[in-house]
Each structure stands twice: as structure tokens, then as C-alpha cells.
Amino acid sequence: MRDLVVATVRDILAAHEPFVLTRERPWDSGLWAELAEAGLTGVGIPEEAGGSGGELADAVAIVATLAAGAAAVPVAEQLLVAAPAVLAADLDLPAPDEPLSAAVDGAVTAEPRDDGDGPGSWTLIGTATDVAWAGVAQHLVVLAGSPVGPVLALVDVAGRETTHAANLAGEPRGSLVLQGVTAAGALLTERQADELRARYALARAVQLSAALEQVLAWTVQYAGERQQFGRPLGKFQAVQMQLAEMAGEVTAVAALVDSAVQAIERGDSPVLAAAAAKVRAGSAVEVVARLAHQVHGAIGFTQEHRLHHLTRRCWSWRDEAGTETAWARVLGAGLLADGPDALWPALTRVL
Amino acid sequence: MPSTLTLAPVVPSAAAEQVRAEVREFLAAELAAGTFTTHVDTWLSGVDPAFSRKLGERGWLGMTWPRRYGGHERTAMERYAVTEELLAAGAPVAAHWIADRQSGPNLLRYGTEAQRAEILPRIAAGECYFVIGMSEPDSGSDLASIRTRATRNGDGDWVVNGAKVWTSNAHTSHYAITLVRTSPADPAHRHAGLSQLLVDLSLPGITVNPIRILDGGHHFNEVVFDDVVVPGDMLLGEEGNGWHQVTAELAFERSGPERFLSTYPLIAEFARRVADSGDPAQLATLGRVSARLLALRQLSLRIAGALDRGELPDIPAALVKDVGTTFEADVIDEVRRAVDVPASLDSPDPLGRALAEAQLHAPGYTLRGGTNEILRGIVARGLGLR
Numbered sequence: 122m123r124d125l126v127v128a129t130v131r132d133i134l135a136a137h138e139p140f141v142l143t144r145e146r147p148w149d150s151g152l153w154a155e156l157a158e159a160g161l162t163g164v165g166i167p168e169e170a171g172g173s174g175g176e177l178a179d180a181v182a183i184v185a186t187l188a189a190g191a192a193a194v195p196v197a198e199q200l201l202v203a204a205p206a207v208l209a210a211d212l213d214l215p216a217p218d219e220p221l222s223a224a225v226d227g228a229v230t231a232e233p234r235d236d237g238d239g240p241g242s243w244t245l246i247g248t249a250t251d252v253a254w255a256g257v258a259q260h261l262v263v264l265a266g267s268p269v270g271p272v273l274a275l276v277d278v279a280g281r282e283t284t285h286a287a288n289l290a291g292e293p294r295g296s297l298v299l300q301g302v303t304a305a306g307a308l309l310t311e312r313q314a315d316e317l318r319a320r321y322a323l324a325r326a327v328q329l330s331a332a333l334e335q336v337l338a339w340t341v342q343y344a345g346e347r348q349q350f351g352r353p354l355g356k357f358q359a360v361q362m363q364l365a366e367m368a369g370e371v372t373a374v375a376a377l378v379d380s381a382v383q384a385i386e387r388g389d390s391p392v393l394a395a396a397a398a399k400v401r402a403g404s405a406v407e408v409v410a411r412l413a414h415q416v417h418g419a420i421g422f423t424q425e426h427r428l429h430h431l432t433r434r435c436w437s438w439r440d441e442a443g444t445e446t447a448w449a450r451v452l453g454a455g456l457l458a459d460g461p462d463a464l465w466p467a468l469t470r471v472l
Numbered sequence: 473m474p475s476t477l478t479l480a481p482v483v484p485s486a487a488a489e490q491v492r493a494e495v496r497e498f499l500a501a502e503l504a505a506g507t508f509t510t511h512v513d514t515w516l517s518g519v520d521p522a523f524s525r526k527l528g529e530r531g532w533l534g535m536t537w538p539r540r541y542g543g544h545e546r547t548a549m550e551r552y553a554v555t556e557e558l559l560a561a562g563a564p565v566a567a568h569w570i571a572d573r574q575s576g577p578n579l580l581r582y583g584t585e586a587q588r589a590e591i592l593p594r595i596a597a598g599e600c601y602f603v604i605g606m607s608e609p610d611s612g613s614d615l616a617s618i619r620t621r622a623t624r625n626g627d628g629d630w631v632v633n634g635a636k637v638w639t640s641n642a643h644t645s646h647y648a649i650t651l652v653r654t655s656p657a658d659p660a661h662r663h664a665g666l667s668q669l670l671v672d673l674s675l676p677g678i679t680v681n682p683i684r685i686l687d688g689g690h691h692f693n694e695v696v697f698d699d700v701v702v703p704g705d706m707l708l709g710e711e712g713n714g715w716h717q718v719t720a721e722l723a724f725e726r727s728g729p730e731r732f733l734s735t736y737p738l739i740a741e742f743a744r745r746v747a748d749s750g751d752p753a754q755l756a757t758l759g760r761v762s763a764r765l766l767a768l769r770q771l772s773l774r775i776a777g778a779l780d781r782g783e784l785p786d787i788p789a790a791l792v793k794d795v796g797t798t799f800e801a802d803v804i805d806e807v808r809r810a811v812d813v814p815a816s817l818d819s820p821d822p823l824g825r826a827l828a829e830a831q832l833h834a835p836g837y838t839l840r841g842g843t844n845e846i847l848r849g850i851v852a853r854g855l856g857l858r
């Protein structure tokens with residue numbers, strides 16, 4: 122199943138030009154339509170809930186393939202973060218062909234409505250900031266604070282006023298004013314809220330890992346093709362050292378992210394594993410993106426060349442869904458939870 | 473990712489976690505009894521035969537070897553857990569480290585029955601220690617250029633002449649697996665004509681001269697061979713196959729947790745500081761360092777898994793060593809920038825002492841076992857560039 126899914130995504134991607142995001146064209150709606158048509162925007166979601174079935178690992182494979190292809194669609198948010206959260210909270214999942222995103226930074230508060238709508242109805246107050254695919258997503262999962270604990274609310278945001286902001290790759294990261302909006306929602310425990318944030322971070326780590334691997338592959342390929350001084354760049358030892366350093370980073374990231382995904386599949390608590398994966402993947406960007414551009418020379422600095430589609434995303438993704446520094450603090454604090462003398466046992470328990 | 477660099481994931485094994493718990497308990501008791509104190513880089517500098525024998529008694533040396541050679545027929549994953557726990561505690565493991573890690577497996581692979589039966593049980597008991605006799609004054613990275621020679625005499629014994637350098641712990645060990653030239657160098661076939669000899673370091677004609685490292689410590693040596701007569705049956709493996717054997721040995725040498733945990737005791741000491749201060753920037757530093765360590769652990773574990781499957785992952789091993797040793801040195805500056813503690817071996821602050829130990833040993837991390845430049849050349853080969 123997994124190989125087939127990945128092959129299908131690759132085929133669909135191959136038929137699409139690299140998509141240059143602008144304010145007027147904030148996403149690749151054509152690609153999304155094809156993915157939805159093929160059932161790929163519902164993978165990992167049970168058929169009873171309107172999805173296409175499949176496991177988390179299948180959804181991860183789709184997200185990774187699309188990330189490596191610099192696809193401008195909210196698949197990571199939908200498949201790895203928002204849809205699983207909606208299902209876990211027993212809320213009604215919107216149809217998988219309607220893009221769904223998530224806002225988890227907690228800037229919104231929720232008040233239970235006592236007007237007879239029942240305990241599942243909340244009034245949201247505040248502004249959701251740094252929302253991935255704001256203006257594109259039709260529904261938004263909002264992690265809100267409330268007097269009785271964290272609330273997961275599902276908001277229909279189609280047509281709502283959105284401020285335009287973009288990350289370094291031009292992906293929409295705007296704000297949505299949710300003042301007084303009524304939404305279905307469910308109370309979460311603090312732990313569930315932490316785990317939701319962790320899954321979002323892990324989703325970005327999966328994207329980073331795939332993108333970094335692709336950047337390495339492009340760079341190795343380019344070094345084999347581009348000739349200077351009568352031989353391919355890859356024959357120069359200085360260039361080999363750079364590519365090997367990139368490979369070291371990419372391989373380390375891939376191993377950790379992969380193991381973190383597997384740990385979550387086994388049912389382990391995702392928070393520290395996701396934190397580690399996110400921090401490690403993010404820190405590799407510095408080396409991999411820098412050296413990729415160095416090896417590509419000026420051509421890689423142009424808009425025509427494909428390299429920036431991934432390097433710009435990597436520069437942003439490392440600080441999205443929680444900055445690298447914030448997750449590093451979470452990891453550091455989590456590892457010290459049983460006291461500093463238990464650091465080593467804690468490290469061997471994360472994964 | 474090119475298949476030469478891809479490693480299959482491993483599932484944590486219950487047996488490994490079991491032995492991990494046993495080692496942890498043992499180490500806590502030893503630390504409490506004061507039989508050792510934690511130091512940085514103890515797999516180079518912590519020579520303690522009594523401690524090595526204790527590990528042997530508990531079955532934690534020669535773990536993966538057949539029982540008939542004193543081994544315990546356990547998995548590489550279990551061995552991994554044991555070595556990792558010992559390193560994390562900064563325990564004195566240098567005496568037996570090379571013998572257990574690479575000389576024993578080398579003997580198992582290439583030794584004669586007599587060599588295995590005679591030596592392996594003593595290694596597993598923590599009583600017999602080995603050194604790596606590869607580098608020479610004029611041959612470092614370019615190992616194939618070695619000049620130490622062995623020629624057969626009329627009795628069929630080997631007569632060895634030459635000198636090895638940087639030979640870690642030759643002054644505390646029993647045998648040197650020595651790479652020698654057994655036929656003259658042939659510029660057209662640089663790797664041909666090399667062989668490995670099992671050399672008893674107490675043989676007449678061998679002189680071990682200390683070479684002090686920059687802090688004055690005596691860990692490595694020059695070993696001079698002056699007409700040393702090595703019995704004919706102490707050839708290891710095949711005559712002329714030395715290059716191939718050395719390469720196989722390096723897969724074991726390069727991939728273990730000692731390639732990223734040499735400075736772990738510094739991280740442990742830093743953690744105590746962070747727990748006291750609760751300082752957010754220090755917490756972030758601890759998190760960043762830990763994330764790097766966790767990734768290296770996954771890589772190294774995967775290599776242990778590959779060894780269990782009988783693979784020889786020499787290219788990933790080179791990659792792990794490059795990334796790992798870079799990390800163990802980087803840790804020093806990560807910690808330095810997060811605290812206001814001057815490094816000194818005489819510091820009243822244990823963090824200052826750990827920083828000093830880690831810094832003074834730092835140049836060695838990215839040199840020993842093949843420099844990072846050489847390792848990156850191997851990784852580049854894995855990428856198809858050469």
C-alpha cells in the first residue's frame with residue numbers, strides 16, 4: 122500500500138510545475154484537487170469518518186513525498202495534525218477534500234455556551250496567529266484556553282477575514298480573528314494538548330527531513346553534472362567534504378525522525394520524541410541549506426532554479442509549529458523531569 | 473538517500489533493556505562504593521584492570537562471541553546497551569576496550585582455532601588487553617604506506633622491524649594486532665602485500681616508549697620493533713590480506729557509542745547546573761545537545777542492528793563517526809557559551825573540571841580511528857562521487 126501511495130503522489134506531482142507562491146496564488150489548488158480526487162487527502166483517516174483508510178505511516182509517506190516536491194498544499198496540517206485531533210476529540214470531521222489546518226499556539230480563549238447548545242459548543246475569543254494556510258483552509262482546528270482547561274474547537278473559517286502574511290517560502294501564515302465565533306469543541310487534558318502540539322512539530326520534522334534529503338540529492342546530482350576545470354564539481358575533494366557533511370546531517374535527521382514516527386505508532390508519548398526530532402531536523406537546515414547553495418553557485422540563487430523551493434521552506438519550517446528554541450527548552454526540561462542525575466535514563470527512554 | 477547510507481530501523485529489544493538495567497545497578501553500586509569516579513573520555517584514559525575483570529565476571533565482555541570462546545552469544549544490541557551505559561557513567565573501561573570491541577571480533581573472523589581458543593576466553597574474562605598497531609611515524613591517513621616489515625626466517629617465524637606510533641595503551645596491554653608489510657610495496661597495487669600479525673608485546677626486541685599528550689597524560693606510545701621474532705603461527709588471517717582485514721575491523725571501530733559519548737560526563741555535569749538554575753537559555757542548550765545525541769544514538773543502534781544481521785556497514789560507520797566526533801567536541805563550546813565557568817582541572821566546580829578534561833582531550837576525537845576528512849571521503853564514495 123505504502124509504495125503504491127507514494128508512487129501515485131509522485132505521478133501527480135510530476136505533472137505539476139514547481140508552484141511559485143504569491144499573494145494572489147496562495148496555494149496549488151489544482152494539485153489539491155487531484156490529490157483529493159485520488160483519495161490522498163483522506164489517508165490515515167478511517168473510512169467510517171469519510172477518509173480513505175490506511176495507517177499513520179501511510180500519511181507520513183504522503184506528507185514526506187509532497188514536502189520533497191515542494192507541494193503548496195496543506196496536507197501535513199490535515200493528515201498529521203488536524204484530522205487526527207478532530208477524530209480523537211470525537212468531533213465531526215469535515216470532508217477530506219475541504220482543506221483543514223490547525224492553530225495551536227493558544228492565543229485564543231474559549232467560553233462554554235450556556236444557551237442550551239450543550240457542552241460541546243463554545244464561543245471563541247481572540248485571534249489565531251501564524252496560522253498555516255490561513256485563507257486557504259476551509260476549516261481550522263483551534264487549540265484554545267478555557268477556564269476549565271484546554272479546548273479543541275473546530276471552526277468553519279471559509280470566507281472569514283484573514284490577514285495576509287507569508288513564511289519565507291510564501292506559504293500563507295496569516296491571522297484569523299475569531300472574536301465571538303461559535304464552534305463545536307471538546308475539552309482536552311493538558312497532556313492531550315501537549316501531544317497535539319508535539320504532533321504538529323513532528324509533522325514539520327517529517328517535512329524537513331524529506332526536504333533536506335531532496336536538497337542533498339539535488340546537490341549530489343548537480344555536482345555530478347556541472348563541470349569546472351575540466352571535471353565535475355563532485356570530483357573536487359573540497360566539494361566532496363561539503364556533500365559528505367550534508368549527508369551526515371541528513372542521515373542523522375532521517376534516523377531520528379523516522380524513529381520518532383515509529384515510537385508514536387507504537388503508542389509511546391510523542392512529546393519528547395517529537396521535540397527532539399523537530400530540534401534536530403531544524404538544526405540541520407543551517408548546514409544543509411548553506412552548503413547546498415554554496416555547491417550550486419549562482420544558478421541556485423535564482424528564482425528559475427528549483428533549489429529555493431525547498432531551502433526557503435526549510436528556513437521557515439524549522440521555526441514553525443514551535444520554534445527550534447522553544448522545542449529545545451521543552452526537551453531540556455522534559456529530560457530533567459526526574460532530576461539531573463536521571464538525565465541519562467531519560468535520554469534512553471525518549472526513543 | 474543512497475542505499476549505501478541507509479540503515480534499517482531497529483526495534484528496542486527487551487533483552488537489551490534488561491542488561492541495561494543490570495549494568496546501571498552495578499555502576500550505581502560501584503560509584504557509591506567509590507571504586508571509580510566519573511571522568512571524560514575514559515575509553516582512552518581510564519585503565520583499570522580490576523574494573524575490567526569485574527565486567528568480565530558479569531559476562532559483559534565478549535558478549536556476542538560463541539560460548540566455546542568464553543563469549544555469551546548475545547546480540548550486538550545487548551552489547552550496545554552495556555557499552556553505552558559504561559560510557560555514560562564515565563567508567564574506567566580503557567584497559568579492555570580495544571580487545572573487546574575490535575581485536576576479539578577480528579580474531580573470531582580471521583584467527584586460527586588455536587589463536588581463538590588461547591586468547592578469546594582471556595579477553596572475555598577482562599584479563600587480556602590489545603592495542604591497534606596501525607599508524608606509523610610516516611603513515612597516518614595513508615595507512616597503506618606503512619613500512620614496518622615482517623619477513624620469514626629459516627624456522628618459518630616472522631622477523632619484524634619498524635615502529636608504530638600513537639599506540640593507545642601499549643604500556644598496559646598484552647598484544648598488538650600489527651599491520652606489517654610482508655612483501656615489498658608495489659606502487660601499482662598499494663593495498664597488496666600487507667598482513668596482520670598477532671604480536672605478544674612482551675617479546676624481546678619490542679620497546680614501548682611513552683608519548684605524552686598535551687596535558688601530560690600518558691595514553692599512547694611509540695612501539696619499536698627491532699628484529700622481533702614472532703612465531704610463524706601468529707599470522708592473523710591470510711598473508712597479503714591485511715588491508716581487507718583492517719577495513720573490516722574499522723567497521724567495528726568506528727560505529728560504537730564511544731564515537732559520540734566521550735564527553736557525555738560533561739553533559740551530565742551541565743544538566744546539574746541547568747536543573748539548579750532553571751535558566752531558559754541553558755535549558756535550550758541542553759535540549760539542542762540532547763537532540764543531537766538522540767539522533768546519533770539511533771544511527772549507532774541501527775548499525776548494531778546491521779551487525780546483528782551479519783552486515784558490515786563500513787560506510788554508515790564512517791558517517792556516524794564523523795557526525796558523532798564532531799558532536800562530542802561541539803558539546804564543549806555549547807556548554808561553555810551557556811555558563812560562566814572557566815575550565816580548569818583544578819576548578820573547585822565539577823563543571824569547570826569536566827570542561828577542562830573534555831577540552832584537553834578534544835583534538836583527539838576527530839583524529840583517532842581515521843580523521844574526519846578521511847571519513848568524509850568514504851561517505852563521498854557512498855554518495856557515488858568517487
Ligand SMILES: Cc1cc2nc3c(=O)[nH]c(=O)nc-3n(C[C@H](O)[C@H](O)[C@H](O)COP(=O)(O)OP(=O)(O)OC[C@H]3O[C@@H](n4cnc5c(N)ncnc54)[C@H](O)[C@@H]3O)c2cc1C
Pocket residue numbers: 358516603604605606607608611612613614637638639640641692835836837839840841842843844845846
Ligand atoms: C588519541 C589518539 C589515539 C590513537 N590511537 C591509535 C592507536 O591505538 N593505534 C594506531 O594505530 N593509531 C592510533 N592513533 C592514530 C590515528 O589513527 C591517526 O592520528 C590518524 O589516522 C591520522 O594520522 P596522522 O595523525 O598521521 O595525521 P595525517 O594523516 O598526517 O593527517 C593530518 C591532517 O591532514 C589531513 N589529511 C591527510 N590526508 C588527507 C587527504 N587525503 N585528504 C584530506 N585531508 C587529509 C587529515 O585529515 C588531518 O587533518 C591515535 C590517534 C589519537 C589522536
